[in-house]
Amino acid sequence: MLLAIDAGNTNVVFAVLEHRRIVARWRIATDPRRTADEYAVWLSQLLQLEGLSREAISGVIVATVVPRALHNLQVLATKYFKTEALIAGRAPVEWGIALDVDEPQSLGADRAVNTIAAHALHGGDLIVIDFGTATTFDVSDYRGAYKGGIIAPGLNLSLDALVTAAAKLPRVAIEAPKNGSSVIGTNTVDQMQIGIFWGYIALVEGLVARLKQEVGRPTKVIATGGLAALLQDHTAVFDTVEPDLTIQGLAMLWERAHIAG
Template identity: 40%
Template sequence: MIFVIDIGNTNTVLGIFEEDKLIYEWRIQTDIHKTKDEFAMLIQSLFQFKKLSFSEVEGIIISSVVPPIMRSLETMCVEYFHLTPYVVGKDTLTAPLEIAYPNPKEIGADRIVNAVGAIHLYDEPMIIIDFGTATTFCYVDGQKRYHGGIITPGIKISMDALYDKASKLPKIEIAPPEKVVGSSTVEAMQSGVYYGYVSQIDGIVRRMKRELGVNPTVIATGGFASLIAKGSETIQHIEQHLTLKGLYYIYQHEEKRNM
């Protein structure tokens, strides 16, 4: 079994792969204050619920956009799993992706991992949209070269800012409204958030296509991917486990390379 860990700004996603299949997935809150022992106890409780043990894990790979958490997590892997993890970014694991970017160190590990996952599953060129704390757009050309992309505030950040700065507006559920023109404050807010965000996604994708002069495959991942894709005219594929799959593909490539 291979243990994959993706540490995001808001959530950390954990997965177990066995025989090339993702068999278990967990999502926990990212907490930079947890010690190696606290991480071990939390992961052990998740494993025990699925009747797994640390000794069954043969390898570990981690991607993270939260540097302060890494020391505790890497130490936990060594002390409790008796394994040294691969770390995307630290170990410059990008194969089979080529980085065509002026400063590769600026690229978030999650964006690299998503791109690797996408090129294993779909045809290039491609645009990968990740709906996380921030929403990112990444472009990979027909030669598997990563060129960069766009970073925008995530939908939840936008909603929280609206609520915080407009004291009379209520908190609302992010959901597709029944109609564009709202007949109440809540309906108007839902329509503005949902269709505003859908229009942003489609508008950016169309501009990218015009600028690049190609018709790339458009893949969406992340927490709001399915929701936004319902109203989008440009999203073609939804791949909820893209990051975990990308981590697994990188792990497999590195193991073969080091044999």
């Protein structure tokens, strides 16, 4: 079985896969200071709860946008899973797609992996929206080439900025406002939820409309990330939601490397 690790700015996701099927999945807060030993204790207990063993893991692949976290994840693979971790974007798991942008080396690993997975699953011209710490919009063409995109503040980040900067505003839950589709709030909490929730949907819909206009061809919109499920019932902008897109892409890269090898 394969252990796929997606180290993001907020969380590290660990997933065990068997032939691309996700057997188990866990997440832990990202902390570059967390040692391989700490990861191992936490992960071993979770594997046991799922009826799995460390010995069942025959490969490890990592994608990270937090360079300081990488070393300890590599040590985790060699020390506790007796295998060398493959690093997405490095030999022998290079992207294998054209990166038609000014600074290809600066593209986040998760965004490249999402592009690869979305193209394999859906084909055609695509916009992939990943709702994470930041919300990223990634455009790829029908050949699978990465063309560029947009980086916007994430939903939680937007709320944090609002609460931090305005002393009298309370922290509110990120959820659909209780007054339905009305955008006239009658109290502070309602007004904040409307601004965050419907304001963010307006941001997504507006940016997607501009991207589609610029692409100029029929374009499918794929959503991923933890907050995609929260928004999907309140907008028609998504063609599909793929909650495990990055993990699926890592499994595809692993398979490609071993078929090529």
